Amino acid sequence: MMPDLGKYADTVLTAYAASILLLAVLVAASLWRGRRMRAEMDTLEARMRRDG
Amino acid sequence: MSQIEKNSSLWSYANPRKFLATTERVMPFLWGAALICLVVGLVWGFFFTPDDYRQGSTVKIIYLHVPAALMAINAWMMMLVASLIWLVRRHHVSALAARAAGPVGAVMTVIALVTGAIWGQPMWGTWWAWDPRLTSFLILFLFYLGYMALWEAIEDPDTAADLTGVLCLVGSVFAVLSRYAVNFWNQGLHQGASLSMDAEENVADVFYIPLLVCIAGFVLLFIALVFYRTGTEIRARRIRALLARERAGA
Numbered sequence: 508m509m510p511d512l513g514k515y516a517d518t519v520l521t522a523y524a525a526s527i528l529l530l531a532v533l534v535a536a537s538l539w540r541g542r543r544m545r546a547e548m549d550t551l552e553a554r555m556r557r558d559g
Numbered sequence: 560m561s562q563i564e565k566n567s568s569l570w571s572y573a574n575p576r577k578f579l580a581t582t583e584r585v586m587p588f589l590w591g592a593a594l595i596c597l598v599v600g601l602v603w604g605f606f607f608t609p610d611d612y613r614q615g616s617t618v619k620i621i622y623l624h625v626p627a628a629l630m631a632i633n634a635w636m637m638m639l640v641a642s643l644i645w646l647v648r649r650h651h652v653s654a655l656a657a658r659a660a661g662p663v664g665a666v667m668t669v670i671a672l673v674t675g676a677i678w679g680q681p682m683w684g685t686w687w688a689w690d691p692r693l694t695s696f697l698i699l700f701l702f703y704l705g706y707m708a709l710w711e712a713i714e715d716p717d718t719a720a721d722l723t724g725v726l727c728l729v730g731s732v733f734a735v736l737s738r739y740a741v742n743f744w745n746q747g748l749h750q751g752a753s754l755s756m757d758a759e760e761n762v763a764d765v766f767y768i769p770l771l772v773c774i775a776g777f778v779l780l781f782i783a784l785v786f787y788r789t790g791t792e793i794r795a796r797r798i799r800a801l802l803a804r805e806r807a808g809a
Binding site: 540547552 | 795
């Protein structure tokens with residue numbers, strides 16, 4: 508049920524694709540770095556507890 | 560001030576542990592609300608709104624362009640407030656929140672610039688014009704890049720927070736200019752504000768309501784990302800401190 512975008516179909520679809528891609532990359536990069544920092548901190552704290 | 564008052568004060572969130580504990584409780588709701596608003600707003604705008612009689616189907620770009628532009632300016636304003644709190648009260652969480660918001664604001668600025676250029680090509684006949692609003696937005700984007708680069712370039716985090724705070728103050732001129740350029744600079748291509756409390760002619764309701772839902776989605780996504788990324792910055796800072804302690808003990 509794609510709406511009829513007429514002669515501007517490419518324009519509208521490009522704008523949506525570019526924006527959604529940019530938002531997805533931003534969210535994915537944020538989540539990836541967040542998980543990496545969390546894991547690194549947990550490992551470091553566990554090592555420091557073990558080593559006193 | 561009593562202990563209860565201290566615990567319920569906004570300043571208590573300057574404690575990194577309290578900030579992390581509180582934000583982790585609200586994060587699932589924030590991500591969920593942002594996703595719902597974005598999906599509802601964009602699907603509504605894309606599939607269920609009519610074409611504009613002059614712009615045709617390109618009017619559908621408004622659901623991305625306006626919220627992104629709004630957030631690009633307001634992200635910088637949030638960074639300004641957080642930087643001022645750091646400069647005045649030396650709360651590390653506020654400096655880290657400003658740092659966390661930088662890339663989010665930069666991406667919002669890119670979306671506003673890209674969607675504006677894509678829309679401008681068929682409507683104005685050009686991808687770009689040195690119009691006051693477009694130019695001030697480009698300068699705002701350059702300030703975002705400079706802000707992020709400055710954080711990365713300085714090793715001492717407190718010095719980096721000080722200098723980026725000052726840069727944020729200077730960049731605020733362009734954030735304000737980006738917001739109000741259409742009101743006092745009339746020679747550009749960019750039309751007046753699409754949303755205004757005192758505008759005689761706002762966008763029609765059929766476009767306005769899904770646009771408001773999209774704006775809510777962008778605002779919620781911004782808050783969720785800034786909370787999450789601030790938590791990441793707090794952990795990165797703690798890692799640096801633990802490694803320094805480990806090196807000193809070795």
